[in-house]
Every structure is written in structure tokens, then in C-alpha cells.
Amino acid sequence: MIRFKILGPLELEAPGGEVLRRGPKVARLLGLLLVRANQTVGVDTLMDELWDGDPPTTALKTVRTHVYHLRGALERTCGADTARRVLLTQGSGYRMDLVPEELDLFAFQQLVGQAQVLWAEHRHDEVVDRAEQALALWRGPLLSDLRPGRVLAGHVARLTETYTRARELRVDASLRLGLHREVLPELRDLVSVYPLHEGFHAQLIDALSRSGRRGEALSAFRAARDTLHDQLGLEPSEELRRLQHAILTGAGGASAASPGSGN
Structure with missing residues (x-):
């Protein structure tokens, strides 16, 4: 073999x-x-x-x-x-x-596809399992020892998006299962890697709030607001403002964003 x-x-x-x-x-x-x-x-x-x-x-x-x-x-x-x-x-x-x-790519794509189907069926514990299996196959950036030309670079970018999708699915399903504290390290990493992805910011703010860390949640909101303003000249989305308002008024967090939300 x-x-x-x-x-x-x-x-x-x-x-x-x-x-x-x-x-x-x-x-x-x-x-x-x-x-x-x-x-x-x-x-x-x-x-x-x-x-x-x-x-x-x-x-x-x-x-x-x-x-x-x-x-x-x-x-x-x-x-x-x-x-x-x-x-x-x-x-x-x-x-x-x-x-x-x-080919390891075949197994990865199959597992991500299964996780997406399971998400639609609200089988969140199984989503976490499939996503974790898929992500465990990655040993670093795709074809990291090559210097791709423009054709291969396009495929690398597309498949890297699928990798990010698998991370989204794992985080989203974990939040649905109430594992707010457990996903905080990954959410912080995702916000660092994808600073313009409002969905990740929203999930981090929500997870912090639901973990009883309202001060950190408000700091995360301010960081998201400043990043969007400085890099894009945009104000926070309605979802982010709604999370801030819920924290300030003691109304609790919002529901976890669905996969693919944000920029």
C-alpha cells in the first residue's frame, strides 16, 4: 500500500x-x-x-x-x-x-463532508468527532515544502478554506454543546489568524460572556471594533453590537453563530 x-x-x-x-x-x-x-x-x-x-x-x-x-x-x-x-x-x-x-486529501474531504451533513441534522457531538478527525490529518500548511505557481496556489487557497471550514464546524458544534470554555483557545487563535472574520469575533465574545468573563468579552468587542475600523473603515456588525448590548445589560450572550457566518 x-x-x-x-x-x-x-x-x-x-x-x-x-x-x-x-x-x-x-x-x-x-x-x-x-x-x-x-x-x-x-x-x-x-x-x-x-x-x-x-x-x-x-x-x-x-x-x-x-x-x-x-x-x-x-x-x-x-x-x-x-x-x-x-x-x-x-x-x-x-x-x-x-x-x-x-491520498490523505480524500479522507479529509470525506470527513468534512460528513461533518457538514451532521451539522444540518443537529448531531453536534458527531460533528465535533468528524471535524477533529479531519483536522488531525493536517501536518501543517498544504504542500508547505513547495513553492507553488499560480495554478497550484489557487488550489492551495481553496483547500485551506476547507480546512478553516472544518475548524468552524468544530467550534460551532462545541458551542452548541455548551463547551464555551473549552473552545476559547481555538477561538483566540482563529481571531488572530482571521482578524476580519466577524463571525469568529462574535463567537469569542459570546463564549467569554457565557464563561462568566464579561470584562474580557467587552475587551474582545473593543478589539474587534478597532480592527474593523482601522483596517476596513467599518463599524461592527449588528450581531457584534447586539452581543455588546447583551453583556452590558446583563441579558446574557447570544446564540452561537452558525457555520460560515461573518466575513
Whole structure:
């Protein structure tokens, strides 16, 4: 059994324990084929990735050479039969043909999808379980050891959004379960990483308030207000103002925001 891992540095687990050795352009080519696993990636797209829209006249030949070297690396790492099975030439493009167990991205996407379905069914304890399983697969930023071109960078950004979505689901479901104190560290981290996301600010303020830390909740509101004003010239949303008013009047916090709320 082989297993490609892209949720962090690019790695290949193979029976022999060999390291997949590849140059930077071959690695970028492999990275793009893996984020598009089980889809044919055209040569034009590969050239766009490797040369950012300005390919040399030798680009087609060079792409074929990179694929040749990638095949050789796969053969040395996991055997000729496996290399022929997983790296296919299809028409004017190439395809990594993998079963679900051979790529960590497949498991991650499946778990996030399950968490979203469970959220809609109000099965919050199971949402937390699936989201935690999905997040446990991440070993760092996606393909963190590569310098992506513009095509691969777009896929990295999209999948990083899915990672953030999984964090949202875990926090939202935990708040629904009354785990306000338990999610405070993650909410503080999310507010730090996404300072313009009003939904995260609202959840942090609400969680602090419901944990009996009204002073800190008001400080969190002021921090959100100042950030939005300084960076965007905006006033806090109605939801944030409503939370502030509830704290000041002793009316308690508002219900946790639903997944995807905020900017």
C-alpha cells in the first residue's frame, strides 16, 4: 500500500520506506496532479503552473521530461507496477489515479463532508468527532515544502478554506454543546489568524460572556471594533453590537453563530 500525503509537506509512504526524490519543478508537477487526483490535467495547465503563463518554446518537451523523471522516481520508490498504475498519460494530459486510501486529501474531504451533513441534522457531538478527525490529518500548511505557481496556489487557497471550514464546524458544534470554555483557545487563535472574520469575533465574545468573563468579552468587542475600523473603515456588525448590548445589560450572550457566518 502506498499513501501520498499533501496536508503538510509532500510525502509518499511506500512499503520499502524509500524517500521520493524529486526536483522543484517535478515536485510542483506532482503537487498539482495530486490536488487534482483522478482528474486529467492538461499539458497547457501544467505549463501554466511551471512557468506562470510565460512558457518557453521548449515547454512541452520539458513537461514530458519532468513526467519521465517523475515516473522514474515513482518506480524507484514504490515499484514499476505501482508507478504505471497511478501515473497515467491520457490524451494531451496526465492523471494520478488513486484509490481513497492512497491520498490523505480524500479522507479529509470525506470527513468534512460528513461533518457538514451532521451539522444540518443537529448531531453536534458527531460533528465535533468528524471535524477533529479531519483536522488531525493536517501536518501543517498544504504542500508547505513547495513553492507553488499560480495554478497550484489557487488550489492551495481553496483547500485551506476547507480546512478553516472544518475548524468552524468544530467550534460551532462545541458551542452548541455548551463547551464555551473549552473552545476559547481555538477561538483566540482563529481571531488572530482571521482578524476580519466577524463571525469568529462574535463567537469569542459570546463564549467569554457565557464563561462568566464579561470584562474580557467587552475587551474582545473593543478589539474587534478597532480592527474593523482601522483596517476596513467599518463599524461592527449588528450581531457584534447586539452581543455588546447583551453583556452590558446583563441579558446574557447570544446564540452561537452558525457555520460560515461573518466575513
